[in-house]
Amino acid sequence: MPTAELTVKALLDDIKKYIDVELLAGEKGLARKIEKRYINHPAYLLTGYNKDFPVDSIQLLGNRDIGFLSNLKKKERVGAIARLLSTNPPIIVISWGLKPPAELIKGCERTGISLVRSSAPTWKVREDTQLYLEDKLAEFTSIHGDLVDVFGVGLLITGESGIGKSELALDLVERGQRLIADDVVIVKRKKDMLIGEELEKEDILRHNLEIRGVGITNVAVLFGIKGIRMHKRIEMQMNLVKWEEKKDYTRTGLEIQEVNILGVSIPYAEVPLVPGKNIATIAEVIAMTYLSKIGGCDFAEIYQKELLKKLRRQGKKYSKLEEDEE
Amino acid sequence: MYEKKAKIMNSLGIHARPASMLVKLASNFESKVELEKDDIKVNAKSIMGVLMLASEKGCEIIIRAEGEDEKEAVESIVELIEKRKFDEE
Numbered sequence: 001m002p003t004a005e006l007t008v009k010a011l012l013d014d015i016k017k018y019i020d021v022e023l024l025a026g027e028k029g030l031a032r033k034i035e036k037r038y039i040n041h042p043a044y045l046l047t048g049y050n051k052d053f054p055v056d057s058i059q060l061l062g063n064r065d066i067g068f069l070s071n072l073k074k075k076e077r078v079g080a081i082a083r084l085l086s087t088n089p090p091i092i093v094i095s096w097g098l099k100p101p102a103e104l105i106k107g108c109e110r111t112g113i114s115l116v117r118s119s120a121p122t123w124k125v126r127e128d129t130q131l132y133l134e135d136k137l138a139e140f141t142s143i144h145g146d147l148v149d150v151f152g153v154g155l156l157i158t159g160e161s162g163i164g165k166s167e168l169a170l171d172l173v174e175r176g177q178r179l180i181a182d183d184v185v186i187v188k189r190k191k192d193m194l195i196g197e198e199l200e201k202e203d204i205l206r207h208n209l210e211i212r213g214v215g216i217t218n219v220a221v222l223f224g225i226k227g228i229r230m231h232k233r234i235e236m237q238m239n240l241v242k243w244e245e246k247k248d249y250t251r252t253g254l255e256i257q258e259v260n261i262l263g264v265s266i267p268y269a270e271v272p273l274v275p276g277k278n279i280a281t282i283a284e285v286i287a288m289t290y291l292s293k294i295g296g297c298d299f300a301e302i303y304q305k306e307l308l309k310k311l312r313r314q315g316k317k318y319s320k321l322e323e324d325e326e
Numbered sequence: 327m328y329e330k331k332a333k334i335m336n337s338l339g340i341h342a343r344p345a346s347m348l349v350k351l352a353s354n355f356e357s358k359v360e361l362e363k364d365d366i367k368v369n370a371k372s373i374m375g376v377l378m379l380a381s382e383k384g385c386e387i388i389i390r391a392e393g394e395d396e397k398e399a400v401e402s403i404v405e406l407i408e409k410r411k412f413d414e415e
Contacts, residue, residue: 002365144360144369161353161371183374186366199366199378210374216342 003137006034008090008114011132018128019120021093025105028112034058034090037137039129041065045087046080058129059089062122066098074103081107089113093129095122138188138195139262147180147196147232148172150287154196154232156185156266157283159240163273166209168240170219171280178229179219182209187234189262197231236267236290238283243272253289253300328397329390332407336414339382344412349373351406357393359403370403 009030012021023030036057043065045053061069069077084092085107092108094100097119108115118125145158146169157165166182173179181198188195200206207220207228220228237259249272250257259268269286273279289299334340340348352359352370359370361379363386368375370389381387387407391399406412 140365142366142368144367144372144375161369166374183372184366184368184378199368199375205378208374210372216374 003139006136008032008034015129015132019118019125021116021118023114024117025108025115026113029114032090037133039126042084045083050083053087055087057089058091059084060126061092061094063096069101077101078103085111085113091116093118093125095120095125138190140186140188141262143185143187145185146182147185149178149180149229149232150284151291153236153287153290154234155283155287156234156237158237163240165240166211168279168283170209170211172283173219173223173227175280178227179207180229180232187261189264192264194234194261194264195231196234234266238286239270241270241272243274254304327392328400329388330400330404331386331388332404333386334381334383335408336411337383340376345373345376347412348376348403348406351403355395355399357391357396357399359391359399362388362390
């Protein structure tokens with residue numbers, strides 16, 4: 001699965017929202033791509049143990065690392081820094097606003113590894129950078145469909161071209177639901193969650209929707225801020241299909257169908273289209289049934305349980321009657 | 327499955343008019359047709375996706391089709407993009 005591209009410069013520009021950073025050396029390396037999703041403490045490597053050490057990942061030097069380096073004799077310090085640089089990190093970050101050893105600055109300048117300093121504590125640098133990397137470098141895929149927030153449930157609407165996904169999305173927005181994306185949904189995996197968003201990133205071009213016979217319409221302008229959302233966790237997929245006489249559609253709702261997207265399973269409903277059927281109402285009922293199910297109230301299951309009880313009661317009654325008749 | 331790369335040749339890139347030409351052409355085929363740019367895949371029979379790819383002059387996109395007339399579909403879209411340049415120049 002692909003991940004987005006992230007350069008050192010883009011990371012430094014973005015991370016400024018959370019922590020202050022200044023570039024001390026290695027300006028040459030700003031265009032380099034960051035590929036690893038985690039950041040690392042090089043403490044063991046500095047002491048000389050380099051087995052299984054991750055290459056190409058961001059290295060974070062805190063109080064103890066800098067303290068350890070400055071306490072070393074010059075020759076050993078040069079060796080430790082050379083070991084660190086040989087793992088080819090895209091960035092070396094120093095926390096607490098500490099002063100790096102001169103050899104490190106020189107080494108970074110020579111190798112083009114960006115050396116960055118922040119006044120923030122080590123834990124904060126690690127946490128903020130980690131969260132940022134997980135978001136930016138998350139695995140993603142693009143899905144042909146619409147994503148609508150229906151009563152707080154992220155409903156992914158799929159189906160072949162021209163079946164009426166956009167029309168359904170529009171219908172739902174008209175009923176007070178919120179559109180996230182039309183036609184292309186970019187899905188990112190975050191832990192065991194799927195987050196969907198629009199492919200378009202420029203605000204002015206966002207939330208447009210194409211309706212056959214009408215053309216491009218802008219949901220944000222027509223329905224206002226209440227009709228749109230920027231991203232939403234995807235909780236269910238609703239697949240629209242043409243009605244087929246012989247096909248077996250879900251009738252009771254006792255068996256749950258699931259679909260797997262980026263390794264995450266979500267409930268899946270296939271809804272056949274027939275003229276006169278109000279598909280927006282069905283979409284809302286699907287979302288509400290899902291909500292009630294995760295709230296512990298499964299209609300199909302309750303019905304089945306109560307029906308079995310009733311059948312048992314009736315069975316007893318009849319056997320009693322037969323006894324009386326003799 | 328059949329796929330081919332195409333380079334956008336017309337100076338304005340794929341804006342509204344070329345996009346609707348492409349979608350119309352793709353819709354003539356039975357095969358499932360998709361376009362890919364920078365790891366993003368969109369359905370070539372649906373206009374918003376084609377527009378949101380924002381394919382400028384000089385960029386390369388992959389045209390991929392799957393179905394009975396896959397080869398014909400890909401070749402004619404490549405021709406529209408590279409040879410006919412969306413009838414713009």
